[in-house]
Amino acid sequence: MEQNKLKSGFVAILGRPNVGKSSIMNRFVGQKVAIVSSKAQTTRSKALGVCHRDGCQIVFVDTPGIHKPRTKLGEYMVKAANDARDGVDAILVVVDAGFIGKGDLSIIESVKNEKCPKFLVVNKTDTVKPEELMPRLASIDVSAFDQVVSVSALRGNNMEKLFELIKEALPYGPEYFPEDMITDQPERVMIAEIIREKALRSLRDEIPHGIGVEMMSIEKISDTLTEINATIYCEKPSHKSVIIGKQGRMLGEIGSKAREDIEKLLETKVMLKLWVKVREDWRNRKDDLRTLGYEDE
Numbered sequence: 001m002e003q004n005k006l007k008s009g010f011v012a013i014l015g016r017p018n019v020g021k022s023s024i025m026n027r028f029v030g031q032k033v034a035i036v037s038s039k040a041q042t043t044r045s046k047a048l049g050v051c052h053r054d055g056c057q058i059v060f061v062d063t064p065g066i067h068k069p070r071t072k073l074g075e076y077m078v079k080a081a082n083d084a085r086d087g088v089d090a091i092l093v094v095v096d097a098g099f100i101g102k103g104d105l106s107i108i109e110s111v112k113n114e115k116c117p118k119f120l121v122v123n124k125t126d127t128v129k130p131e132e133l134m135p136r137l138a139s140i141d142v143s144a145f146d147q148v149v150s151v152s153a154l155r156g157n158n159m160e161k162l163f164e165l166i167k168e169a170l171p172y173g174p175e176y177f178p179e180d181m182i183t184d185q186p187e188r189v190m191i192a193e194i195i196r197e198k199a200l201r202s203l204r205d206e207i208p209h210g211i212g213v214e215m216m217s218i219e220k221i222s223d224t225l226t227e228i229n230a231t232i233y234c235e236k237p238s239h240k241s242v243i244i245g246k247q248g249r250m251l252g253e254i255g256s257k258a259r260e261d262i263e264k265l266l267e268t269k270v271m272l273k274l275w276v277k278v279r280e281d282w283r284n285r286k287d288d289l290r291t292l293g294y295e296d297e
């Protein structure tokens, strides 16, 4: 009897901060499993996004943007991104069509000797004219890549083409995850991330980088209602006042946007209580990093 053959494998998504790695993963999974914001260094830990389709299962490995770390948190993030390439079946290096710089070139150099199939994904093509793109790509040694594909994760342009090329490059293999599983992130991590996303989107300047969310409790009050308590950490008393806002307006905005998304995730009504605390320099403190889930396994 002929066996059902499944194309399957792990695909790491690497690149500088803010180039659209998480957006690409979300597109392929078909649901939002990783948070996205216009602030660099949004993703802080490795996260899986599983794409189930007829005849294939592709497990995308989203990673933090590779940058020069200035804090222990930054070191953790860059290590997570570098470790994520171990044992994968393919690597996507994502660059931003609008700007290709030294950071991109050193990531490209670092994957050169990886044996698996490698794709250069030029994202955000919706932001540039084709004639501007070609000279920019000239700075890249594309010989390191099996394929170069231009896409727009935002608009969806050329994403199917990229998907087919990745699928083609993957081996036949097992079904790694059951069909109803689209991420390895536990519910409490997803909830903390949703809250962090709304804070990142609402806040400006240096505040977003110093935000951390700790889940205090998630309690199912009934089949239709969940109560959630979470603490938003920041680094300075002045940041705390901005996060709370005049008459609590900013915190209210963050809370109500987060609640909407959490209600969709949990499929219950949600009572969300947010607290704000100052923890100076938490991004350099080991115990704080552990509390917030940023530690090596």
Ligand SMILES: Nc1nc2c(ncn2[C@@H]2O[C@H](COP(=O)(O)OP(=O)(O)OP(=O)(O)O)[C@@H](O)[C@H]2O)c(=O)[nH]1
Pocket: 015, 016, 017, 018, 019, 020, 021, 022, 023, 024, 035, 036, 037, 038, 039, 040, 041, 042, 043, 044, 063, 064, 065, 066, 123, 124, 125, 126, 127, 151, 152, 153, 154, 155
């Ligand atoms: N115009 C345009 N914007 C995009 C595209 N893809 C992503 N973005 C935007 O770029 C910003 C960063 O996207 P993310 O997916 O968070 O980028 P990332 O590479 O995961 O960023 P980090 O997690 O910080 O490393 C967000 O504002 C996205 O909406 C695209 O194809 N076109």
Ligand SMILES: [Mg+2]
Pocket: 021, 022, 023, 034, 035, 036, 042, 043, 063, 064, 065
């Ligand atoms: Mg990201």
